[in-house]
Amino acid sequence: MRDETIIALLVLLIIGSAGAGYYVGNSSVHTTTSVSTTTITTTPIQTSSVSCIQTGIHGSLYVRVVLDNTSRPVVGDNVTVTILDYCNSEYRIPLGYTNSTGYTSSPADWTGNLLVNVTNIFSGATYMFLAQTSGAVSLATLSLPSGLTVVRPIACYEAFRLTCSNETTTETAVG
Numbered sequence: 668m669r670d671e672t673i674i675a676l677l678v679l680l681i682i683g684s685a686g687a688g689y690y691v692g693n694s695s696v697h698t699t700t701s702v703s704t705t706t707i708t709t710t711p712i713q714t715s716s717v718s719c720i721q722t723g724i725h726g727s728l729y730v731r732v733v734l735d736n737t738s739r740p741v742v743g744d745n746v747t748v749t750i751l752d753y754c755n756s757e758y759r760i761p762l763g764y765t766n767s768t769g770y771t772s773s774p775a776d777w778t779g780n781l782l783v784n785v786t787n788i789f790s791g792a793t794y795m796f797l798a799q800t801s802g803a804v805s806l807a808t809l810s811l812p813s814g815l816t817v818v819r820p821i822a823c824y825e826a827f828r829l830t831c832s833n834e835t836t837t838e839t840a841v842g
Contacts, residue, residue: 726778726800729821730762731769731808732785740769741811743788748775751782778802785809785840796840814840 728748732741746762762771775781778800785794796816798807803820810816819835 725776726802727774727776727804728781728783728798728800728818729774729804729806730765730771730783730785731806732765732787733769733808733810735810735813735815738810740767741765741787742767742769745786745788746771747784749782749784750775750777751780753777753779774804775800783807783809787811794840796838809840816840 730746732744733739734741742765744765746765748760748762750758750760760775762773762775765771781798781800783796783798787794794809794814796809798805798818802823804822805818806821807816807818816839817835817837
C-alpha cells in the first residue's frame with residue numbers, strides 16, 4: 668500500500684510540474700489588445716414616393732406560349748411584362764412561369780404600352796414583343812421557336828365597348 672501512495676504522489680508531482688512549467692513558459696508572452704473605433708456621419712436623405720393610379724376599367728394582358736405548328740403549350744417559360752408608360756418611367760411586373768396550358772398564372776393589368784419578355788426554359792433565349800392594351804382583356808400568344816406573336820382582345824367590358832377594338836396584332840418577337 669505504501670508503494671501505491673508513493674507512485675500516486677509521484678504522478679501528482681509530475682502533472683503539477685508540467686502545469687507549472689506551462690504557466691511559467693506562457694507568462695512571459697505578451698499580448699496586446701487593441702480597440703478600433705470608427706465614426707460614421709450620416710446626412711438625412713430626402714425621399715419621395717410617387718403613386719401612379721389608373722382610373723376606370725383597366726386593360727389586362729394574358730400571355731400564352733405554344734410550340735410552332737402543333738400549338739402545344741410550353742411549360743416553365745419565365746414571363747415578365749414591363750409597363751413602358753408608367754408615370755413617365757418603366758415598371759416591371761413578373762407574371763411567373765407558364766403552366767401546363769402554356770399560360771402564366773396572372774395577367775398584367777394596365778392600359779397602355781407593354782413590353783413582354785419570355786425566357787424559354789429549354790434554349791435560354793429571351794423573346795421580346797410589344798403589346799398595347801385598352802379597355803379589353805387581351806391574349807398574347809407567342810409561338811416558339813419562330814417568335815410569331817398574335818395579340819388579340821378576348822373580352823370587352825360592356826360599358827367601354829367603344830374603346831375596345833377587335834383589332835388583332837401579329838408580329839414576330841425579337842429573340
